Amino acid sequence: MPLTFTFDPVVTPELRDGILDLWADVTDAGGAVGFVPPVTRDEIRPQLVRQFVSMAEERSRLLVGHDEEGRVAATAFLTFNTHHLMTHWLWLYTVMVHPRHQGKGCGRDLMAAAERAARTLDGIEAIRLSCRGGLGLERFYASCGYKEVGRIPGAIRVAPGDDRDDVLLLLPLT
Template identity: 65%
Template sequence: MDVRFDLDPSVAPGLRDGICALWADVSNAGGAVGFLPPVSPAEIRPDLLTHLTAMAEGRTRLVVGRDADGRVLATAFLTFNGHRLMTHWVWVYTVMVHPSLQGRGTGRRLMAAVAGAARTFEGVSALRLTCRGGTGVHRFYESCGYREVGRVPGAIKLADDDFRDDITMWRELD
C-alpha cells in the first residue's frame, strides 16, 4: 500500500478522528504507545488534544502518513526541547504504524520522514525518543540509525507484576 507522508498537515476533524482511530488500533494490537488494551478512541482523545495544543502553540510538529483515500496510517510527533541548552535536538513521540502495515517498510519510511522533517528545523541536529523494553522495538529503531543511550530498569508498570525498562534512543542527523 502506498503511504504518503506530510509534515504539519491541516488539523481538521477527519485528521483528528483518524489519529484517534489509529492510536486505538495500535494500542489494542499491543503497541507501546501509552495505553493498555482495550482502549477506545474516546479514552485516547485527551492525550491527542494535548499534542494538538502543543502544535497550535508551535512546540510540536506532526508527521502523518496517509493512503490515497486520506486514511491515517502512521504518525510521529516531534516536540521541540524547551530547555535553552538542549534546543539542538527534538523529542519524537507517539510513533505509530497501523498494525496491518507493520513489517512492510512503512515504519522505516515514517522514521526517514521524521529525520527528513527534523533536518528542516533550524539548529536541530539530533532526535531523541523513548521506547518500552520487552517489545524488541529498540532493535527497529537501531536499524533506523538510533542508538541506545540510556535505560531505566522497571520504570514502566504495565501490571502489578509486569515492569518494563524505559529505553532512551538517540540519533544524530547527517
C-alpha cells in the same frame, strides 16, 4: 503501497478522528504508545488534545502518513525541547503505524520521513526517542540508525507485576 507523508498537515475533524482510530487500533494490537489495551477513543482523546495544544503553541509538529485509501496510517510528533540548554535536539513521540501496514516497511518509511522533517528545522542536531523495553523495539530503531544511550530498568508499569525498561535512543543529524 507506500504511505504518503505530510509534515504539518492542517488539523481537520477527519484527521483528528483518523489519529484517534489509529491510536486505538495500534494500542489494541499491543503497540507501546502510552496506553494499555483495551482502550477507547474517549480515553485517548485528552492526550491527543494535549498534542494539538502543543502544536498550536509551536512546541511540537505533526508528521502523518496516509495510505492509498486516504486513511491515517502512521504518525509521529516532533516535539521541541523546552530546556534552554537542550534546544538543539527534539523528541519523537507517539510513533505509530497501523497494524494493517506493519511488516511492509512503513515503519522504516515513517522513521525516514521523521528524520527528513527534523532536518528541515533550524538548529536541530539530533532526534531522541524513548521506547518500552521487552518488545524488540530497540532493534527496530537501531536498524533505522538510532543508538541506545540510556535505559531505566522497570520505569514503565504496564500492569501490576509487569514493569518494562524505558529505553532512550538518539539519532544524530550532524
